[in-house]
Amino acid sequence: MRLTSFTDYGLRMLMRLASAPGQVFSTSDLAAEFGLSRHHLTKIMQKLARAGIVETRRGGGGGAVLVCDPAVIRLGDIVRLLEDGKALVECFETGGRCTIDGHCGLKGRLRVAERAFLAALDQSTLADVALPPLRGAA
Numbered sequence: 001m002r003l004t005s006f007t008d009y010g011l012r013m014l015m016r017l018a019s020a021p022g023q024v025f026s027t028s029d030l031a032a033e034f035g036l037s038r039h040h041l042t043k044i045m046q047k048l049a050r051a052g053i054v055e056t057r058r059g060g061g062g063g064a065v066l067v068c069d070p071a072v073i074r075l076g077d078i079v080r081l082l083e084d085g086k087a088l089v090e091c092f093e094t095g096g097r098c099t100i101d102g103h104c105g106l107k108g109r110l111r112v113a114e115r116a117f118l119a120a121l122d123q124s125t126l127a128d129v130a131l132p133p134l135r136g137a138a
Contacts, residue, residue: 007082009036010044011129014078017054018070018130026063044082051081070130076122 003011012034017025027045031038045064048054053073054064066073098104 003079004083004086006044007079009034009040010048010082011075011078013041013044013064014048014053014066014070014073014126015129015131017064017066018073018126019133021066021070024057024061024063024065030064047082053078053081066126070126073126074122075124075126075129076118076120078126079118079121 013025013030016030016033017023027038027041031041034041045054045056049056049064052067055067056062056064098107
């Protein structure tokens with residue numbers, strides 16, 4: 001399975017936030033650490049905030065902070081959230097086309113593999129993969 005860059009960066013940012021629960025991380029610092037635009041980071045953070053995983057704060061001292069304990073946030077749940085609406089293969093999409101529909105033995109196996117992938121991620125939490133604290137961080 002291949003995750004979108006949206007999910008990849010979302011996981012990385014959450015891993016950084018999990019390194020210091022309760023600490024607010026500025027979007028500028030996170031963007032610099034992961035080499036992405038603040039605009040892209042903002043879109044990811046908005047989705048995480050709407051889901052109640054992070055809280056975002058504006059202004060001086062603003063940024064993002066985890067809302068709950070990283071030990072209760074399952075990696076599979078994060079991937080499901082960030083990959084929502086992105087089908088593994090075209091035929092999984094609503095209205096997806098398949099020229100071999102009705103004769104395909106692959107679709108069912110891919111569904112099983114996708115469920116197994118997410119089930120494996122459900123065995124770990126954000127706390128399990130938190131990054132080491134930044135040097136010099138308070």
